[in-house]
Amino acid sequence: AQTIHQWPVAEIKAVGSPLSLGCTIKGKSSPNLYWYWQATGGTLQQLFYSITVGQVESVVQLNLSASRPKDDQFILSTEKLLLSHSGFYLCAWSPLGDSQNTLYFGAGTRLSVL
Amino acid sequence: GDSVTQKEGLVTLTEGLPVMLNCTYQTIYSNAFLFWYVHYLNESPRLLLKSSTDNKRTEHQGFHATLHKSSSSFHLQKSSAQLSDSALYYCALRNSGGSNAKxxxxxxxxxxxxx
Incomplete structure (x- = not known):
């Protein structure tokens, strides 16, 4: 069975500090990977997607970056956090070749930037 | 661009009453895929229903929805609400095909x- 693990569960960070959020998917080879973000009171927005190792496409510009160093790993990061980065971050995957792109989500990371 | 509207931010019901959560959408694509995701507290959001067929009812776990392209709607319904249905429900639209579908x-x- 496929499992998706996100870390950390929650973070409280200072403005200007760096951030790294991670996501691993086990039990599925070559999944499509996604980062989603939800500001408080807002809707889920897709930030990045990746269809293969080393290849990441940006969907929304939020002064964040993403990388896929391994087939089963997706990292979201920034060198300098902004207050506007606060919110709920979700990693998701969809099976390779799934034309309907059903998403399977991780448990999420709640980020508070102070 | 594409958009999805869920007018009600909060719906409060008494157990046993019918559930109706509204979802309308806008897209330039004729071949729209619509989804309902459910997010229970302390769990990951997960797929509840999906459809791309006009006027065909789709059902899962007591919930049902019918995609009506004429009215651009995909309302979620259930005949009788249960306490365990308390959760956050998202309606979502897929705007194109392929692995980079948003x-x-x-x-x-x-x-x-x-x-």
Whole structure:
């Protein structure tokens, strides 16, 4: 069975500090990977997607970056956090070749930037 | 661009009453895929229903929805609400095919079922 693990569960960070959020998917080879973000009171927005190792496409510009160093790993990061980065971050995957792109989500990371 | 509207931010119901969560969408694509995701507290959001067939009812776990392209709607319904249905429900639209297909989500409707 496929499992998706996100870390950390929650973070409280200072403005200007760096951030790294991670996501691993086990039990599925070559999944499509996604980062989603939800500001408080807002809707889920897709930030990045990746269809293969080393290849990441940006969907929304939020002064964040993403990388896929391994087939089963997706990292979201920034060198300098902004207050506007606060919110709920979700990693998701969809099976390779799934034309309907059903998403399977991780448990999420709640980020508070102070 | 594409958009999904869920007018109700919060729906509060008494157990046993019918559930109706509204979802309308806008897209330039004729071949729209619509989804309902449910997010229970302390769990990951997960797929509840999906459809791309016009006027065909799709059902899962007691919930059902019918995609009506003429009215651009995909309302979620259930005949009798249960306490365990309390959760956040997202309607979502897929705007194109392929691996880079982007899901556009509505703001979500929080369903609170009380005894």
């Amino acid at each position: 899901l556009t989500f509505g703001k979500g409707t929080k369903l609170s079922v009380k005894s």
